[in-house]
Amino acid sequence: MNKAAERLYNGIIKENPTFVLMLGMCPTLAVTTSAINGLGMGLTTAVVLTLSNMIISLLRNVIPDKVRIPAFIVIIASFVTMMQMLLQAYLPFLYDALGIYIPLIVVNCIILGRAESYASKNPVIPSMFDGIGMGLGFSLALTCIGAVRELLGAGDLFGFHVLPTADHPWMIGGSSISFYTPASIFVLAPGAFFVLAFLTALQNRVKRNGEKKGRDMSKIQSGCSHDCLSCGETGCEHRFYDTQGADAPVGKVPAKEQKAAEKNAEAKEKEEQ
């Protein structure tokens, strides 16, 4: 039982997929226009993650190593299709609000990442709780971001009018108070980028402060989605895939020399300018 509690804590706080690992940025930005949408997306992902973790863990000794990624993707895609049909039937408002981002859960790197790094190596019960923990962590993060955007952009929270805006003022003793003007840019696309920018800036700060005090902060990615397959940063020390092909893992080589060379090149460029 201790193991289960540890997995939950790990997913929600210690390795929170959004706030610490920065995985799955596409849905994080796209569906957090309101707290309800964020919560719906988070819980849908959580269900898919838990079920796929369980099945992958059950089949971990059956799936041959060479075809594991396609096999994982088929399992995940099946559960996503099931969730899509269930949402369409029972929660049509959420289905309409999330739209194309429900089938796109398939390519969410949190799910494939957990399958690859945890579920394919561990027994069923811990894998299940790992899925629940990570899923709840993701839901929590999306709900928080959604709540911030909804509050700043519309003055609402979970669909209720919270701040006094011109449309919905507070009535106190016969006089109406409306001091908040909604900054509707936060509900629109640019707001998502701004919210995420400030979030990663905060991460940077926490990481810097922690490192000054001598704590190990290597878990905090601050901007890296850990999706080395679709990232072109060749000088990255966290990189574990070669750019030449997905099938050639290079291992975690801290490319210090490469970095030094890059710095030299940059200095030269500056001089030339």
Place this chain on the structure above:
Amino acid sequence: MTELRELLIILVSSSIVSNVVLSQFLGLCPFLGVSKKVNTAAGMGTALIFVITLSSTVAGVIYQYILVPNHIEYLQTIVFILVIAALVQFVEMVLKKYMKALYEALGVYLPLITTNCAVLGVALTNVQKEYGIVTGIVNGFATALGFTISIVILAGLREKMAYNDVPESFQGMPIVLLTAGLMAIAFCGFSGLL
């Protein structure tokens, strides 16, 4: 004539008005990761135009001629993701064998594209909006073109920004995200175009 007009409208709306990265948030990982230099950004964009145009063709044909006649449309997500993954591998092998020059220009970026959500996103959008095969191909091309436009602009801005004095906490990713946000505001201006 009306059909041509429709295609033109799709071309403009998918590439500029509802830009794939800046208003739909698809393909963010390469958008943020491969945008340090204009050259590599343009390479990534070209490879994506190539793959998305091809994959929306194949996905459209499979959807119209296999899934719809057999009434198994609900399998679209599984089928599309497998088709795209196989297609990218196949394209890479063909280019390597028969078109050396093109492979040398695009080869590095091809494996990066398999996990790009924009590719699957386009295939699904084509189905959702009930586009035919030709319309779907045009939509795919336009979407990828929009990606290329925005990633090249971002790379140009980042090249200039490398010499700026950025506050400590905002160094690295945060300032890139802020730039992308400002670009998204600029692209909002196109929404009155259609």
